[in-house]
Amino acid sequence: MEKGKCTHCGTDNLERNKYCSNCGYELPKIATENFDSPIQQSIRLKTDKRKKTREYIIGAIFFGISYFAVQQLFFKAPSIDKVLMNIASEINKTCPSMVDEYTRLDNAVALPNNTFQYNYSIINLDKTEINLDTAKKYIEPVLLNRVKTDPGLKFVRDNDVILIYNYRDKNGVFVVKYSITPDIYNKD
Numbered sequence: 001m002e003k004g005k006c007t008h009c010g011t012d013n014l015e016r017n018k019y020c021s022n023c024g025y026e027l028p029k030i031a032t033e034n035f036d037s038p039i040q041q042s043i044r045l046k047t048d049k050r051k052k053t054r055e056y057i058i059g060a061i062f063f064g065i066s067y068f069a070v071q072q073l074f075f076k077a078p079s080i081d082k083v084l085m086n087i088a089s090e091i092n093k094t095c096p097s098m099v100d101e102y103t104r105l106d107n108a109v110a111l112p113n114n115t116f117q118y119n120y121s122i123i124n125l126d127k128t129e130i131n132l133d134t135a136k137k138y139i140e141p142v143l144l145n146r147v148k149t150d151p152g153l154k155f156v157r158d159n160d161v162i163l164i165y166n167y168r169d170k171n172g173v174f175v176v177k178y179s180i181t182p183d184i185y186n187k188d
Contacts, residue, residue, distance in 0.1 A: 004028065080159050084110035087155075096121075106168075116156070117164040127169040132176055139165075140178055147185045157185065 004013050008025035019026055091108040098104050102124055109117045122130065143165055147153055156163065160182040167175045 080114050080161070081110060081112060083155070084114070084116050084161065088116070111164075113162070114160060115162040115164060117166055119166045119168070121168050121170065121172070122175065123170050125169055126171060127173045127175050130169065130175055135167075135176060136178075143178060144180055144185060147180050157182075160186075 004015055004017065004027050005011070006013060006020040006023060006025055007028060009020060009023040011020055011022035013021050013027055017027060088108040088110045091105075095107045096104050099120070102122055104121045104123050106119045106121055109119065111117055143163075147156065147163060155161070162182070163180045165178040165180070167177070169175050
């Protein structure tokens, strides 16, 4: 074993010692030469290369996952259901409101699967006084035309939202429900 001389007190110390055995002073580090064979050096280089490649791949994967997570958390457009919930909330701030002399919009509800429901009351009539065939003849075409042409309902058309118009009589008893689906309002 080589000996290392303490630069502080001059005592000879064993190479493995980090501090002088006499004075405790930190010994200078002795450089050791690498006597690997060419084959061992080649293996070490390949191993180092693989390790660096693996580190780059792991870094790239981590970056990709982080980038995707940030995009989803901060920049993703809200889902259609969330947008519909916000629209219903805004409509409900003005409800109940009279649509015409017979109909009152009570509220709006966003339902799952791209469905939006309007709840109306027919304020002057009892269910027994309403002729459903006549109501269907006049109400359904007006609703369908509105969905097809109203610029305010472009979002509905673009996102294939199902619209439900639910009617109750003056006593709150269910009268009729009209569903207008994308296959109906997207027909030309």
